[in-house]
Amino acid sequence: DAGVIQSPRHEVTEMGQEVTLRCKPISGHDYLFWYRQTMMRGLELLIYFNNNVPIDDSGMPEDRFSAKMPNASFSTLKIQPSEPRDSAVYFCASSPPGQGTDTQYFGPGTRLTVL
Amino acid sequence: KQEVTQIPAALSVPEGENLVLNCSFTDSAIYNLQWFRQDPGKGLTSLLLIQSSQREQTSGRLNASLDKSSGRSTLYIAASQPGDSATYLCAVAHPQQAGTALIFGKGTTLSVSS
Numbered sequence: 001d002a003g004v005i006q007s008p009r010h011e012v013t014e015m016g017q018e019v020t021l022r023c024k025p026i027s028g029h030d031y032l033f034w035y036r037q038t039m040m041r042g043l044e045l046l047i048y049f050n051n052n053v054p055i056d057d058s059g060m061p062e063d064r065f066s067a068k069m070p071n072a073s074f075s076t077l078k079i080q081p082s083e084p085r086d087s088a089v090y091f092c093a094s095s096p097p098g099q100g101t102d103t104q105y106f107g108p109g110t111r112l113t114v115l
Numbered sequence: 116k117q118e119v120t121q122i123p124a125a126l127s128v129p130e131g132e133n134l135v136l137n138c139s140f141t142d143s144a145i146y147n148l149q150w151f152r153q154d155p156g157k158g159l160t161s162l163l164l165i166q167s168s169q170r171e172q173t174s175g176r177l178n179a180s181l182d183k184s185s186g187r188s189t190l191y192i193a194a195s196q197p198g199d200s201a202t203y204l205c206a207v208a209h210p211q212q213a214g215t216a217l218i219f220g221k222g223t224t225l226s227v228s229s
Contacts, residue, residue, distance in 0.1 A: 042221035043221075
């Protein structure tokens with residue numbers, strides 16, 4: 001059984017470029033979460049979806065960040081334009097029906113470096 | 116605003132030692148508390164989940180306790196092994212305006228030497 005899949009695993013880009021991070025949740029899971037991890041701030045929730053609908057996006061830092069979930073098996077987190085302070089590891093997690101935030105399965109993360 | 120603090124930030128112990136990791140949170144209105152393990156370059160793996168009505172949970176050599184009224188949790192690791200070396204994160208499920216969310220501490224990085 002495949003876990004949460006994230007791509008790419010590593011991304012290096014230049015300031016001002018658009019960055020798109022991708023996530024495939026575990027099949028059958030109905031919650032999807034996007035987190036950002038930095039040394040300074042630790043792990044922070046950016047946004048989460050339930051049944052493909054955004055429930056809470058209060059953690060999205062700026063309008064430069066946007067997230068979509070067009071179907072139950074795919075989500076994207078886009079940063080446009082990217083800035084050096086966006087450098088972090090971005091994690092996607094999913095949760096099975098009835099579990100909500102209780103039981104989250106994390107992907108391996110995407111390490112983003114913005115030069 | 117809920118804040119989660121973990122002390123110490125880093126810990127080094129020799130193999131075989133028993134150890135305690137600490138987690139504190141500022142708002143006792145939580146649904147549950149979880150301890151996660153994070154290995155370098157990997158995602159997080161849930162170790163133990165304690166519901167707000169529970170006092171402790173055990174899994175193998177791990178024991179987690181929860182004192183909601185004082186805003187504290189501890190993770191006890193018995194007979195530590197080099198394979199326990201990782202970062203341990205504490206997270207509380209806290210009601211938000213639009214649902215619940217996990218609020219994480221910054222973690223304790225544990226190094227167990229053989």
